[in-house]
Amino acid sequence: MTKAQYKSATGIFSTQLALGSFSIGTVLLIAHLIKPNGELLVVGFIYTFFATIINLIVLLKLLFLLLTQKNHQDYFAVKILILLANIPIVFVYLKIVNETLQNNY
Secondary structure: OOHHHHHHHHHHHHHHHHHHHHHHHHHHHHHHHHOOOHHHHHHHHHHHHHHHHHHHHHHHHHHHHHHHOHHHHHHHHHHHHHHHOHHHHHHHHHHHHHHHHHHHO
């Protein structure tokens, strides 16, 4: 696999996905903090569900590439870490949402 091929084989997309997931989640959190309501909460949980599924699929692809592309393991390991960085962020955001719900209801 050439350098251009392994970069395009999920690596670039995985970083864009991680940044996109983080950005959309942050926008939803800010919208919830500005105006907490049930509809936005449902949208946020649906988004979290689908983002988890899509990120999991990409993670599995990156793990496969990490194991099969011995020459580029460092590259795919970094991409996996970038993707996994969203996990603690999700828990922090859920904690913030939970606290705002307890304070409002």
